[in-house]
Amino acid sequence: MTTLTLKSYQQSALDALAAYARAARIQGPAAAFAQHAGRAYNADAFGPDVPCVCLRIPTGGGKTVLAAHAVPLLAAEWRGTDAPVAVWLVPSDTIRTQTLKALQTSGHPYREALEAVYGLGLRVCSLDDVAQVPAPQWGRQAVVIVVATIQSFRIDDAGQRNVYSFTEAFEPHFKYALAQGKGTEGGRDLACLHALPDAVVTPEDVAQDPTGILAGFVGQPRWSLANWLALHRPIVIVDEAHNTKTDKSFKALQRLNPSCILELTATPIEARTNVLYHVSAQELAAENMIKLPIVLAEHPEGWPAAVFGAVQTQRKLEAEALKDEAEGHGYVRPIVLFQAQNVGDEMPPEALRSYLINELKLPEAQVVVATGTTRGLEDLDLAARDCPVRFIITVQALREGWDCPFAYVLCSLQKLSSATAVEQLLGRVLRMPYAQRRGREALNRAYAHVCAAEFSVAAHALADRLIHHMGFEALDVASMIAQPATLPLFGGDELEPNQPPVLMQKALIATNFEALQPTPELLALPGVQVKTIAGAPQVVVAGHIGQEAEALMLAQVRGPKKQEQLREQVAQHNALVAAQLAPAARGVPFAPLPTLAYREDAQAPLWPLEREAVLEAVELDLLTPQAVQLPGFHVAQESDVFEISLSAEARVTLRRTDVDQMAMDYGSSSISADDLVRWLDQSLFKQLHELTQSQRRAYLAAVVNDQLHRCGVPLVLLTQARFQLAQSITNHFGDLRDAAAKQQFRQLVLQAGSAGAWLVEPDWAHPHVFEPGRYPAPVLSRYAGRYQFGKHYFPVLADLKDGGEEFGCAQLLDRHPQVKHWVRNLDMAPCGFGLPTSRGRFYADFVAELVDGRVALLEYKGAHLQNDPYEIEKSQVGALWAQTSGGRAVFGWLTKQQDGKTLAQQLDAVLA
Template sequence: MELKSYQRLVIENLESFLDYIQKTNRIDKAFNQFWEDKWGPYEPLTKKGMAPYKNNIPDVPHVCIKVPTAGGKTFIACNALQTIFSAYDEKLPKAVVWLVPWSNLLDQTISNLSNPDHPYRQKLNTLFNHRVEIYSKTELQQGSNFNPTVVNDQLSIFVMSFASLRARKKEDRKAYQENGQLAAFADQYTDRSQLLDDIDDTALINVIRSLQPVVIVDESHNAESDLSIDMLNNLNPSFILDLTATPKNNSNIISYVPAIELKKEHMVKLPVIVYNHHDKTEVITSALHLQKKLENLAIQQEKAGGKYIRPIVLFQAQPRTNEDNTTFDKLKQQLLKVGIPEEQIKIKTAEKDELKGIDLISKDCQVRFIITINALKEGWDCPFAYILASLADKSSAVDVEQILGRVLRQPYVSKQATPLLNVSYVLTASAKFNETLEKIVNGLQNAGFSERDYRQSDKMPEEVKIEAIQQTMEQFLFPEQTEQEDEIEIERISLPEDNDSAEDSESTIDQIISMAETENEAMESEIQRSLKSNPETTLLSEMADKANYYRMLDSKKEQAQNIRLHQFMIKANLNTIFGIEELPLNQESLLTNFQLSNEDIKIDFDQFSSDLYKVDLEEGNQNQFTPKFRKIEDPNFKDPMIDLILASPKSNQIKTVSTQLMHLIGNMYPIPDQEIRKYITRIIESLNAEQIHDVLIRKLSYTEKIKAKIKSHADAYAEQRFNDLLKTNQIYHLPVWRFPDVIIPGRLGPSIANSLYEKEAAMDSNFETSVIMDIASLPNIAFWHRNLGRGKGFAINGYKSNHYPDFIVVTNSGNIILLETKGDDRDNPDSAAKRRLGEKWANIGGATYHYFMVYDTISPEGAYNRNKAKELISIL
């Protein structure tokens, strides 16, 4: 299981934030600069930009990732651990406290992270060389395979609930009590300032504090109280990562995942189709018929090569009063009377669990109808759930907020060939339908989506609504004189096979299906448009109210809006159902058959940067010692484990050193980890004992060299593949990029005449500024634009990572110039590869397209010095 494109962007944002910490050596400054470079400085009056860092836990990086429901928060967190620990000194134990708000989520998290066949555990095993252990609170308390030696040798994840640590009286929680099973840890404490004074040394909380864990807070919006902050403080964390779809105001958001990204990756069934019936009897009938319709379509799709799907209905039986708290049992009996087989109906509530031990995804499973109340807190999930049928009283506003997310997950995280299997359905019978819609919006918002993601049709006549509300008032004023809400009328319910009495139902189902098909088509059009956009671009469109943006100047608008810049495209064979799809070219698509393990291992290890990075221990506020990110100059750094490693047989040395380098190199998607491991092993096998000793001392320097070599091999292969496909017309170009009406440049540059926008982005150097000032002053220049970086501006996509030229210049005669500036010290293979790509882009575009790489005084092949470039551009 690999990261989706938006998930990779989340990890890149986290890496970038850690880089800012290394550069600034201050958490708040790093966070503020990170967002200022993206969105511009924060303006308190207008609330533009990202609000400054909130120092919730002193001296500890505490950041949040906003991910909608079904966006893969847990998988992102598994990958984030490798990113975080890579920035830390390897001598610090890799200890993680994984906090969850509810007991059912606790069990689910422990199960998934522990299961060797689950993608989460498989990813952790890959990232941490299969040295991973998952602990429950009970296992920790008992010291089950939990001791200082084990913890120092592996990734240790302690999965715990908020309640087990959050306490008004610490003596009420076992984690704060004396524990002889953990005495081995107490014997090895070296810094007693990290311990809680009034708590026994052997208490679990003090053991955890001594490890300075990374803390993952799942559903972190539930951990905002003073008690929760105290809970986090008590853990003595080195880093805190919050995961939630709905961050609170005091969250330090480091990465947003736009909802459209989940739609692009087919992870959710959207939009939600909401249909309001006359009464709950009609709701049941529609649910039965719609389920059968969807199942028949799923069967046909499977016969055509698709995967097995068995659409499931969630009947929401809301609890009533103390006298009538078994509505779910009554509903099951009513469904049985209609003629539904008992094996197809299950109850799943906090009090009654008939799903225990049942695999809902299995082909052998017969369950098609689940009676529930609040699936979120009842702790279960099933991507086969398609229909939420609420059986609340007609006069109620249906409260679907907490259960809606259960029908949003897309089976197999893939687009279905049958359009009706790409959306989800909510069936109601509510006289207060507008209030119900508000609750649906709240449910979508709590899942990280919005009111744009549902479509509704209300078929309940106004007179029925008025009558229902009047009856409710009469029941309140004169309960002894009024009848209770009408029950389900079994005789009116028709099964899908009952053709004699199904005419009204079929009419309703036809309306729902027609609505679903229309809205799914609209959603697909939106997805196709967004496929040509980077996740960063879609994020900016969703967060425009937060960022500082600047408009295109009216005087330049007419010419600029008619310009389309072309990008390279490729036809991708997605799967057997959908065939060929046209997608923007990227390096990933060119590396499909790349085998790194066969490439040469000639690397010059004689020249190293002397910069080594590690986390050092510095004294913080209140005498707390917390990890800080800082650069050190110490090529003679020693590790007591080195002699032990070198004393082992050569084969063991190779395996150990390869594993350490593999961990530091991390993910280089799309190159498989197995290929990277083979390549590293070949390198270490070629080294002598002295060189292996040097690797152990300067692992980070060697890692950078090896990563650079791997990247050069991948780039060379991708370029050759690009040229072959371009020659055979399998790669082509389309005019797909246009200047946006507004830009969000982040940091602002100087005011230079002839710019396209009200303000332009900052330059990276004085050389850049001087070059564009020279070009902008030429009489033939219509306008210039400081092209924005990753995800924001125009990229020449090709065989390398997307190339974002520094400037886009347009002349009065309509010539379009991409301008890349380079200092004279930047004449290297990377610059040469960009020149070759830029020249191909210009040549394939036609006579009015030009690419200039400009140096100060030198003129490498295909490039120009600034004077020559100015001379040539002045003629265009």
């Protein structure tokens, strides 16, 4: 099993991809995308039948490990195969070499993610080695992952690339496929290649062939590497996918005949990309993937001050690191990344190295240069304890394919607005070592020293880099940048181990609008002034820009493109303003909320109340007819087409040739029921983890036996439908478990005072605390309306539409005089506050701290859900939480109308 535990946002992204793939098989890619992403699907060049979706992951979010987990997920949920062929496209040869090595190295997390599903039969190769994989293994015995660059396939003339050339090395492969296609079960139909561009030998090809090999092959598929890949309809993974949105790239991907395409990038081209899931900076920070905030020091004196400041920061950080290690948090050695000026300027790399050694007296071994011509980092393990390197000088040679686990400080001697590689270096500095929060607070931040005249100019340049080049959101960026004057490290004071940062962003929210003229009408608006910047008068705006001010600003700009750019600048400015005003950004604490706990009797110890504790008291009999019969699952075959039903609404229609046989040499004639049970046991290990292996095997054997004998489904047909069978078993087992847990939860938790019930009480010793900077709201579900909520604790709001009943409830809460501040609750642990239920946890819509110190939990329900049994259970749990709090907590179950009271009256009654 894989040893690398996925982060919550990574698992959420994969869950979203799995749900989309399942829906796409039933509804089609476009309808499924509209359902799961809430937007229209862009079919682009691949047509409506080929899913092409994107996971948008900011710099530092771990795109490659997601890709490794996505291959088996898409193979099962979309392709329905145990042995997929995947083509993994990367942007450069450097990345290709690194990715290929990682996927081929036993024990590497990328390799383990695949071996956990496919075992040691996994094959990973480059384009040059594809012909060495025996033809019978493709699609049957082994998973083939081909790592290449998009440039290998991107060409106008297919004859100019070896991948499209007629190659005798592929003769046995195509002859094998042709033999298999003659009526053999699971064979490949070469006719599909005739629809692909440049896939068939033409008379022109024969005329231009000096070898004469092509004579006699006119009208037949080329024996080419590209055609061999296309024949297997590969899963295509595209890393840094924003680089492939060109007509040449589309044509190259079409030639691969993909079954589906998964794109990964931090900065997608929105108009041409189907973003299915978007990870935010706060999600990365909540999982300790990146350091926040970025402490930005500007040095108007010039590069000597910036360099000296960076060296001093490194020395202080190293002192903090030594204390941190002594306190048991592991070894780090903070490193500075210097971005020198170009050759010919005042301070190129070698001159900077000389300055550091001769003027600042740094040891030579601590300073290395890494550029295109000077490769000082080769054969160095920067994470090794005996490595002396603390300062790395580059220009832009480290833009990709390189990592520096201990990078903490960026010192750029170039202008941030023009430095083409600063975001790549900043990406290294943002990454948290080992993805683990450090004990000393200074080591949880990143640092930047830049040559700039004032903080606002440098901060805006840095914000633009983070937003437009690294995939972060404006609201997140506002809490990512801090001034050094507010942080003790720069003042020389001792840092407390857990001292939270206090962000001072007033300079950041005064935005310079270069495109505007200081007209009297504009200057009459609040917050608008004229400042001299770089010797010229320019319009600067502080505070929120309303609709009237925006209209006056737009009136000065001509042309739709320039107006759209100004609108984006205004929206970014308002997001920064809103973030600075939020209580969390101002360091205001949120009152702790008690969790629920239980005792089995008055003398017993107090334990956290979780669903798992209830499940331990549940005993399921999985061999009853009710347990082994799968309601809704049905397989019907007519000729070479069969239909699989999972429920009354969900049906999948497949042709026999669309479904691969089971891997590992399972043929249609030799497969047995035990083989299918064994496959189900391996596939459903996680879903049925509460059962021992003997219990799982007995249950799965009973299910298979029921399908074979009571339902009369032939074994071969049931095997072909194995992925849908596994999904149906998962769903049914979940229903059985939920029903038993519901009954047990009612007896042990909700029926207080009855015989055998637990003693439930709040646990104030282990409360939930909302922490500033820990609100990982998914980007695609964030509130984006114009109404400004004044009391929301965090700068962003999760899962709130602009309008509707919940929006109205949020407005009433925000304006209520009893409310000090409130949170749109996240439905995820540990950042959201949840109460236990029989199915898991219940995350109420809103959490509030009242002016009198009490805390309130509020859930809004539409009329259609008021009588739902599970919703009633939630209300009972919430009431129990409040009743046991000794008056320190209140719970409200709110509806549009309730006992003759309006929503506002209900809220008054709850908060009174």
